[in-house]
Amino acid sequence: MANTVKIFDTTLRDGTQGEGISLSVEDKLKIAQKLDSLGVSYIEGGWPGSNNKDIEFFTRVKDLKLQHAKITAFGSTRRKETLPENDVNLNRILEVGVSVATIFGKSWDFHVHKAIQTTLEENLAMIYDSVKYLKSNGLEVIYDAEHFFDGYKNNPDYALATITKAQEAGADWVVLCDTNGGTLPHEISAIVTKVKQTLAVPIGIHAHNDCELGVANSLAAVMAGAEQVQGTINGYGERCGNANLCSIIPNLQLKLKYNVIEEQQLASLTKVARYVGEIANMHMPVNQPYVGAAAFAHKGGIHVSAILRNSSTYEHIVPEQVGNKQRVLVSELAGQSNLLFKAQELGLEFDTNNEQTKLLIEQIKQMEHEGYQFEGADATLELLIRSAYGKLEDIFTLESFKIIVGKSETHPVSSEAIVKIRIHGHTEYNAAEGNGPVNALDNALRKCLVKYYPGIQDMHLVDYKVRVLDEKDTTAAKVRVLIETTDFHSTWSTVGVSENVIEASWMALSDSFRYALLGRTPSGALPEEQKERLGVINH
Incomplete structure (x- = not known):
């Protein structure tokens, strides 16, 4: 013993x-x-x-x-x-x-x-x-x-x-x-x-x-x-x-x-680590051993091809032993094996000889060339794959948004966003203030969605990153915005790219809401379980 x-x-x-x-x-x-x-x-x-x-x-x-x-x-x-x-x-x-x-x-x-x-x-x-x-x-x-x-x-x-x-x-x-x-x-x-x-x-x-x-x-x-x-x-x-x-x-x-x-207690380790990090308001390093988001993440096509046959080829333990999960990252380095893994994970049929699949691969590589980075934005990638296979319900569509930023000599900078979206055949129009343009957009979009999905009140942004992609273009440079969101049950990341930081932020922000409302999160919850948790109103 x-x-x-x-x-x-x-x-x-x-x-x-x-x-x-x-x-x-x-x-x-x-x-x-x-x-x-x-x-x-x-x-x-x-x-x-x-x-x-x-x-x-x-x-x-x-x-x-x-x-x-x-x-x-x-x-x-x-x-x-x-x-x-x-x-x-x-x-x-x-x-x-x-x-x-x-x-x-x-x-x-x-x-x-x-x-x-x-x-x-x-x-x-x-x-x-x-x-x-x-x-x-x-x-x-x-x-x-x-x-x-x-x-x-x-x-x-x-x-x-x-x-x-x-x-x-x-x-x-x-x-x-x-x-x-x-x-x-x-x-x-x-x-x-x-x-x-x-x-x-x-x-x-x-x-x-x-x-x-x-x-x-x-x-x-x-x-x-x-x-x-x-x-x-x-x-x-x-x-x-x-x-x-x-x-x-x-x-x-x-x-x-x-x-x-106990074995079942060890299987809760990742959940405990992330819960404590959330309460302490400390962002966990993605490469933290055992419990980090990238601890069992694979990017190179050869690696992915191998783990599809046997995960022990590139993993020293079974991730579920510590409550983590295997992830495959898709990038310009990815081969067909990476997308095959992702498709299987989503329950989609994936035929490498299918014209649709070839177009998807080319689309991903073109978007990577334009500045997208999917290895840190699994949620946006899933939306992209589901859309390519016709498995994406367009839960809401943007009709317009406006942002007003103002400052006077006696008052600090203020931001107000006005958002107009189409959802379940209805037009929703709301305005909200925030401590910045993105926060105002977030608040206005929530006000539009909350009557249909009251559970989104449990969602909040935990990280917001902006990366200038080509410094030589100075203030006209294209930027990449990466947003990380959590609902205390799981965490997901989305990405947007544009010459306009507000548009890039909207892309990442709207994808974050779409991903949550799909009924599927990185924790692998079933659609009905997720909808019940989010409090979806049936029409």
Whole structure:
């Protein structure tokens, strides 16, 4: 039977130290529920001694009735020359009513002298007294040995003495932290091996990604004997981030055969990663391993031809194991195999000798030549293929739109869009304001469509990119607009190209709505399921 590794998630504490991330209490509660459903063993909710928001989280999280995870509160060892029972930080951990405390202490003699400015002996006493105090109050205690690897490399005897003190005081776990993220995997392996020979208590690893080795260092520690891994969803965290649990979990489970989470929980990994990214308002890199949109995407015609015969030719796992899916990108590099894959995915008959198919291939290549890029706009490509095969219902048609942009000396720039469309035999005419022309167009189009499709209120744009295609034409240059849209269930991208940025934006925007209303999303939902979710009004 494979060994078991416990996952300790610190997205809600260490992850929030990442630049641009700020989570409300509601956000943290939602993420905690997702982490629990993923099957992590510990969720570090925050530092109650540092702010009232975290105190509120610990109060409200008790109502969630989590099934798998233990909630843990974070804090530091007692202050120097202070009794633990008089230490505000330690008592706040007790007051919030958690069953698990995670406290950190100094392992690096340099930090003892420079950061907390005390003696080596007093630091050892701070560690011992703090762990002992929390244990005497009935808590499970995880001791995080901050800067352990730097401390060990500088003074191994003292670094080992600090974690030995934690063990003597009754710590349930000793976690070795690569706080500066500068240690290499072979060093991690050697030092963890030494610690395993020294301690009887189970140990864990807390790695940072400053050398882009957070995942590698975590795996090295586990292979050397660590039984707990701390990290964050999508690797969020200070500076370059923490070790990324979205890579660590599948690597441990699928590659190294450790017991980490249940198979069905692993299959929700992509959904959890994208949900947390959405709540944190952080755009996920498309090439993020395992859970990124491009993790199992194929572009070259030879590759696609091979995966049509056997997907393992160019995929290291089955994408569905982590809840992702295989994608084929169509571009000027694509051959017939790419379009064959797409057609099969859409349930369309595809005959490479068919004149219609040849015309479609030529159309795609001509559009690519004009500046379109379908590899990042699967939704527009699907609309194009469906149209070529006569499988596209023209849900709405544009009659006209106008945009008014104004500014006065005393007022900021304002935008208003007036949209007139034809839908289900009716003419809809609406105006709306926005913080820019595209936002105004989006709002006006929604007002036209919402009475027929009330569910579109759940859709919103998450990314808008403009690329100038030929800089030498300066302000007359053709531009490509790429829009990414989500409805919290799935995400899709559309593209438009024109010499006019507003027209290109309209192309991408209208395609985004058409794609959603087709009744099919990248998640593969059936038409009736999608229509029910969007609240389609039947006429």
